[in-house]
Amino acid sequence: MESAVNSHQGRVGALLPVLHSVQDKLGFIPTEAVPLIAGALNLSRAEIHGVMSFYHDFRSEPPGEHVVHLCRAEACQAMGALNLEQHARERLGIEFGETTQDGLFTLEPVYCLGNCACSPSIRVNDEIHARVTPDKFDELIARLESEQ
Amino acid sequence: MSPVKIYVPKDATACALGADAVAESIIAGASGRGIDIELIRNGSRGAFWLEPLVEVEAESGRIAFGPVTPADLPGLFESGFPGTADHVLSLGFVDAIDWLASQQRLTFARAGWIDPLSIEAYRSMGGYKGLERALRMQAQEIVDEVKDSGLRGRGGAAFPTGIKWQTVLDTPAGQKYIVCNADEGDSGTFADRLLMEADPYQLIEGMTIAGLAVGATEGYIYLRSEYPHCKAVLSEAISRAEREGLLGEGICGSGRTFRLELRIGAGAYICGEETSLLDSLEGKRGMVRFKPPLPAIEGLMGKPTVVNNVLSLGAISTILAEGGAHYRDFGTGRSRGTLTVQLAGNILRGGLVEVPFGATLRELIEGYGGGTATGRPVRTVQVGGPLGTYLPEEDWDVPLDYEALAQVGGMLGHGGIVVFDDTVDMAQQARFAMEFCAVESCGKCTPCRVGSVRGVEVIDRVIAGDRREFNLQVLDDLCDTMIDGSLCAMGGLTPLPVRSALRHFPEDFGE
Numbered sequence: 001m002e003s004a005v006n007s008h009q010g011r012v013g014a015l016l017p018v019l020h021s022v023q024d025k026l027g028f029i030p031t032e033a034v035p036l037i038a039g040a041l042n043l044s045r046a047e048i049h050g051v052m053s054f055y056h057d058f059r060s061e062p063p064g065e066h067v068v069h070l071c072r073a074e075a076c077q078a079m080g081a082l083n084l085e086q087h088a089r090e091r092l093g094i095e096f097g098e099t100t101q102d103g104l105f106t107l108e109p110v111y112c113l114g115n116c117a118c119s120p121s122i123r124v125n126d127e128i129h130a131r132v133t134p135d136k137f138d139e140l141i142a143r144l145e146s147e148q
Numbered sequence: 149m150s151p152v153k154i155y156v157p158k159d160a161t162a163c164a165l166g167a168d169a170v171a172e173s174i175i176a177g178a179s180g181r182g183i184d185i186e187l188i189r190n191g192s193r194g195a196f197w198l199e200p201l202v203e204v205e206a207e208s209g210r211i212a213f214g215p216v217t218p219a220d221l222p223g224l225f226e227s228g229f230p231g232t233a234d235h236v237l238s239l240g241f242v243d244a245i246d247w248l249a250s251q252q253r254l255t256f257a258r259a260g261w262i263d264p265l266s267i268e269a270y271r272s273m274g275g276y277k278g279l280e281r282a283l284r285m286q287a288q289e290i291v292d293e294v295k296d297s298g299l300r301g302r303g304g305a306a307f308p309t310g311i312k313w314q315t316v317l318d319t320p321a322g323q324k325y326i327v328c329n330a331d332e333g334d335s336g337t338f339a340d341r342l343l344m345e346a347d348p349y350q351l352i353e354g355m356t357i358a359g360l361a362v363g364a365t366e367g368y369i370y371l372r373s374e375y376p377h378c379k380a381v382l383s384e385a386i387s388r389a390e391r392e393g394l395l396g397e398g399i400c401g402s403g404r405t406f407r408l409e410l411r412i413g414a415g416a417y418i419c420g421e422e423t424s425l426l427d428s429l430e431g432k433r434g435m436v437r438f439k440p441p442l443p444a445i446e447g448l449m450g451k452p453t454v455v456n457n458v459l460s461l462g463a464i465s466t467i468l469a470e471g472g473a474h475y476r477d478f479g480t481g482r483s484r485g486t487l488t489v490q491l492a493g494n495i496l497r498g499g500l501v502e503v504p505f506g507a508t509l510r511e512l513i514e515g516y517g518g519g520t521a522t523g524r525p526v527r528t529v530q531v532g533g534p535l536g537t538y539l540p541e542e543d544w545d546v547p548l549d550y551e552a553l554a555q556v557g558g559m560l561g562h563g564g565i566v567v568f569d570d571t572v573d574m575a576q577q578a579r580f581a582m583e584f585c586a587v588e589s590c591g592k593c594t595p596c597r598v599g600s601v602r603g604v605e606v607i608d609r610v611i612a613g614d615r616r617e618f619n620l621q622v623l624d625d626l627c628d629t630m631i632d633g634s635l636c637a638m639g640g641l642t643p644l645p646v647r648s649a650l651r652h653f654p655e656d657f658g659e
Contacts, residue, residue: 073335117498
């Protein structure tokens with residue numbers, strides 16, 4: 001925590017880089033971290049809450065082992081993203097923003113991964129997958145499950 | 149004998165299609181057969197329909213194979229790969245592939261040819277010539293060169309870049325900033341990503357020249373978090389440029405300073421709007437600001453700031469190296485230079501097409517694109533991102549330039565073209581436009597924040613056949629209110645896709 005704050009202190013608009021550093025390390029931004037960040041950057045806790053809740057990326061609860069981002073934007077829609085979305089919800093048994101019971105997967109919507117010539121796209125952690133069919137989605141999930 | 153050079157792109161789309169596995173299989177296959185190779189991870193050429201596109205350097209040029217999967221490799225090796233191979237995936241010389249050869253690559257001239265991180269390779273293809281020239285020029289001369297080129301901002305608003313720079317140059321301040329808007333959030337666009345992944349020094353060079361032109365010593369690239377590959381390439385490129393004395397204090401041995409920092413967004417479409425981006429860079433919620441004051445006068449931290457899109461800054465090195473007139477000679481009317489189109493969605497040959505302004509939509513969709521991926525008829529295309537118009541077939545013969553497209557009620561935006569086949573439900577597309585606005589509105593203007601939520605509800609009532617005429621009138625009024633009462637394009641342009649869907653495809657709305 002301290003190193004995350006210290007490495008960015010004094011920079012223009014340090015809050016986003018600090019929040020990113022904490023989340024990159026821990027996967028989320030724990031409630032206890034907020035007053036520490038606030039103190040270090042001379043901001044109020046409310047300001048930090050305001051920023052965290054504005055951006056889709058920041059989370060205050062730990063995510064599953066793998067975060068699956070499913071693209072819902074137009075280019076992917078044109079290639080069946082809505083069908084894939086329905087399939088993913090059923091396969092994982094969760095809605096957007098939820099984590100599976102076994103703590104393996106968190107499902108999130110995303111609006112464009114910049115892979116629009118080979119839609120539909122999903123992002124699993126930092127890996128992008130192109131032309132994802134329901135079958136391909138199942139294979140991917142099964143592979144990640146078996147790696148446990 | 150020197151090793152055979154083999155190129156496999158490391159671009160996000162190529163990797164999403166298995167390029168990493170292909171690279172591994174090539175290394176394993178070559179070592180198993182005792183073939184001495186040097187594998188280079190290049191950027192993509194943007195012919196995404198051919199990715200993973202493998203290239204082998206031969207005496208007379210580069211021979212391409214694609215799209216290659218790991219399963220194809222044993223067969224490829226058996227037919228003689230990486231030597232002369234008669235194989236079904238062989239595409240001949242890469243620069244003779246018609247889809248690429250017929251393009252006019254200025255901004256993307258190096259994309260795919262080089263290892264993106266090699267400064268030496270960048271220089272060998274004309275890189276840093278523009279900066280060297282700029283270092284010998286007065287600030288006003290650099291700005292004049294950009295004005296002369298006729299370059300207009302490629303982010304979507306098409307504002308003349310040189311005029312923006314002039315304002316920043318003319319505004320006295322102790323500190324000025326160059327900000328690159330790399331928050332490429334429009335669905336159907338990937339040109340910024342491709343440029344940054346395939347040729348990052350071009351952007352770095354462009355930003356450095358911008359710094360010299362307006363007297364800014366600090367720059368930021370605001371990159372969206374949805375682009376992890378890009379983040380890796382840019383961070384490494386910036387470090388290398390610093391080590392080579394191309395960034396930081398005393399650039400190229402001159403007395404000039406330009407520091408560059410990469411900042412990552414956090415998932416907010418609105419941060420592609422320049423004032424919201426500036427608030428985000430300052431560590432705040434990305435709320436849209438009132439204009440005036442213009443960012444060129446009071447931008448980042450209240451200081452004069454150039455905010456330019458990746459492609460605008462990417463064009464700068466060419467303009468400085470070759471002269472503004474060279475760039476201006478491409479194009480038509482008031483749209484000068486080249487147009488970067490991205491063919492996306494339901495398209496057979498999707499990817500990046502750079503051509504002079506003036507090509508028609510039909511030439512792009514049917515010519516380059518080859519129609520839909522599903523093989524069904526194209527019903528509509530959305531041009532210019534999620535805030536862009538849905539155009540029916542009768543409008544596809546319009547030339548793609550800023551003014552001509554505006555005449556049919558469209559906008560070019562960032563040049564994304566999303567193709568839909570005849571299974572698309574246009575009422576659902578209109579509904580999605582409102583839904584997206586509700587999710588991504590910064591919340592400052594009520595017509596955008598609340599109007600979009602009401603828009604979804606009203607469209608749902610129309611679809612359900614609930615007092616159709618009355619609710620269509622409500623929707624129309626709501627669109628007017630959003631257009632008139634929103635500060636930025638989010639609320640102001642969301643009515644474009646909604647109204648165009650309704651106007652051109654009323655049969656989908658339960659007529």
